[in-house]
Amino acid sequence: MAQKTDLLQGTLDMLVLRVLARGELHGxxxxxxxxxxxxxxxxxxxxxxxxxxxRMEAKGWIEAEWRITDNNRRAKFYALTRAGRKQLESEKExxxxxxxxxxxxxxxx
Numbered sequence: 510m511a512q513k514t515d516l517l518q519g520t521l522d523m524l525v526l527r528v529l530a531r532g533e534l535h536g537x538x539x540x541x542x543x544x545x546x547x548x549x550x551x552x553x554x555x556x557x558x559x560x561x562x563x564r565m566e567a568k569g570w571i572e573a574e575w576r577i578t579d580n581n582r583r584a585k586f587y588a589l590t591r592a593g594r595k596q597l598e599s600e601k602e603x604x605x606x607x608x609x610x611x612x613x614x615x616x617x618x
Contacts, residue, residue: 521553521561522570523600526593529571535584536562562587570596 528534528542539562540553565571570593573585589597 520604521557522565523597523604524551525558525561525565526570526589526597526600529587529589530594530597533586533588535578535586537584539587565593568596569593 524543525539528539528546534542536555536558540555540558543551543553562571562573566573566587569590571587572590573587575583576586578584
């Protein structure tokens with residue numbers, strides 16, 4: 510069983526954008542996909558996810574549309590915009606740079 514890990518400050522947006530780059534999903538689907546991709550190590554609660562989704566929608570990185578799910582429930586589906594794809598690339602570059610710096614410090618210390 511995987512150990513649960515807290516998300517680092519500022520990484521939720523990047524992870525949600527990455528998940529949505531593969532296709533649109535509703536909020537519950539996003540959390541399930543993040544858990545699946547992390548082999549259950551990451552767990553995102555609604556209190557963190559939905560404010561992040563609203564913030565990213567306000568910034569124009571994602572767009573939302575109310576639709577009916579496969580099990581006949583009404584849900585808001587989120588999709589990445591062109592601005593969101595650009596932001597994801599920027600976030601990935603920043604993440605690679607930061608993890609490289611941290612790894613360098615850890616090797617040196």
